[in-house]
Amino acid sequence: xxxxxxxxxxxxxxxxxxxxxxxxxxxxxxxxxxxxxxxxxxxxxxxxxxxxxxxxxxxxxxxxxxxxxxxxxxxxxxxxxxxxxxxxxxxxxxxxxxxxxxxxx
Amino acid sequence: xxxxxxxxxxxxxxxxxxxxxxxxxxxxxxxxxxxxxxxxxxxxxxxxxxxxxxxxxxxxxxxxxxxxxxxxxxxxxxxxxxxxxxxxxxxxxxxxxxxxxxxxxxxxxxxxxxxxxxxxxxxxxxxxxxxxxxxxxxxxxxxxxxxxxxxxxxxxxxxxxxxxxxxxxxxxxxxxxxxxxxxxxxxxxxxxxxxxxxxxxxxxxxxxxxxxxxxxxxxxxxxxxxxxxxxxxxxxx
Numbered sequence: 626x627x628x629x630x631x632x633x634x635x636x637x638x639x640x641x642x643x644x645x646x647x648x649x650x651x652x653x654x655x656x657x658x659x660x661x662x663x664x665x666x667x668x669x670x671x672x673x674x675x676x677x678x679x680x681x682x683x684x685x686x687x688x689x690x691x692x693x694x695x696x697x698x699x700x701x702x703x704x705x706x707x708x709x710x711x712x713x714x715x716x717x718x719x720x721x722x723x724x725x726x727x728x729x730x
Numbered sequence: 731x732x733x734x735x736x737x738x739x740x741x742x743x744x745x746x747x748x749x750x751x752x753x754x755x756x757x758x759x760x761x762x763x764x765x766x767x768x769x770x771x772x773x774x775x776x777x778x779x780x781x782x783x784x785x786x787x788x789x790x791x792x793x794x795x796x797x798x799x800x801x802x803x804x805x806x807x808x809x810x811x812x813x814x815x816x817x818x819x820x821x822x823x824x825x826x827x828x829x830x831x832x833x834x835x836x837x838x839x840x841x842x843x844x845x846x847x848x849x850x851x852x853x854x855x856x857x858x859x860x861x862x863x864x865x866x867x868x869x870x871x872x873x874x875x876x877x878x879x880x881x882x883x884x885x886x887x888x889x890x891x892x893x894x895x896x897x898x899x900x901x902x903x904x905x906x907x908x909x910x911x912x913x914x915x916x917x918x919x920x921x922x923x924x925x926x927x928x929x930x931x932x933x934x935x936x937x938x939x940x941x942x943x944x945x946x947x948x949x950x951x952x953x954x955x956x957x958x959x960x961x962x963x964x965x966x967x
Contacts, residue, residue: 639796643793643818644791647828651831672918672919675851676915678820679912681948685939690940691936700912703905713759
């Protein structure tokens with residue numbers, strides 16, 4: 626039962642925190658954005674986070690170890706689809722299908 | 731009503747992207763990412779969360795990376811607080827999206843608390859890719875609505891169907907997340923500074939992954955942005 630309570634606490638804290646930062650970003654006064662450095666950072670920080678997330682979810686494991694597995698091939702397929710200017714759904718499908726196919730063999 | 735362009739019908743040049751094209755792009759992203767809620771539902775159930783818990787996460791947290799991070803940490807036996815902290819840190823990037831969107835969309839104050847829940851990677855990417863406020867608002871709204879509806883529906887289906895499906899990884903569903911991020915990232919990487927930031931962020935994240943708790947490497951990687959800016963400033967001197 627403690628596991629259930631702990632999980633609910635984690636869910637509640639995450640929901641509050643994640644909604645809070647979303648609202649904070651939207652509510653920051655516009656004057657702050659007139660500064661060029663803030664503008665530049667606001668553009669570059671999400672880029673850094675997305676690049677990091679791509680790498681972490683491709684090579685990360687649940688156990689603090691890096692691994693090169695079928696996901697890397699899936700991501701390469703997605704990259705190739707992007708290069709061919711494929712639509713979004715095709716890009717994601719390419720990654721899923723290639724990853725699943727490699728694991729099946 | 732203003733005339734948008736003085737060009738006659740023989741020139742046939744639309745002044746901005748037609749609304750239909752914006753809606754089509756937005757729905758493309760909304761449907762594709764919305765369907766990947768299925769992968770979340772399956773993963774969440776596999777990590778030991780109930781169907782209700784999985785659905786509440788998608789309804790109230792509604793930011794994919796944080797949700798995935800939370801359930802994997804809980805599934806791995808992490809403490810609720812560490813798991814929530816990691817998920818929260820992943821979600822902090824939405825503040826930066828909000829920062830840019832507030833300027834672009836100029837939403838009236840009463841709408842902001844509602845719109846805030848839709849401030850995520852995908853809605854920001856679609857809105858920021860549009861030219862003009864009206865197109866950006868349309869892109870944000872259509873992406874947000876379609877993604878929210880589908881993400882929650884497929885979370886429910888995924889959580890319910892998890893036991894029938896077996897191992898989600900066997901279906902390659904764990905590759906959907908990084909592919910989504912890569913697709914969002916690709917149009918942002920335009921100049922030399924952008925490429926440097928992306929490369930440094932990847933290096934920092936992978937170097938930190940083995941030594942820092944889940945959720946922290948991505949925050950360290952965010953430092954790539956100020957580091958590259960500082961380096962470029964120093965080089966320009």
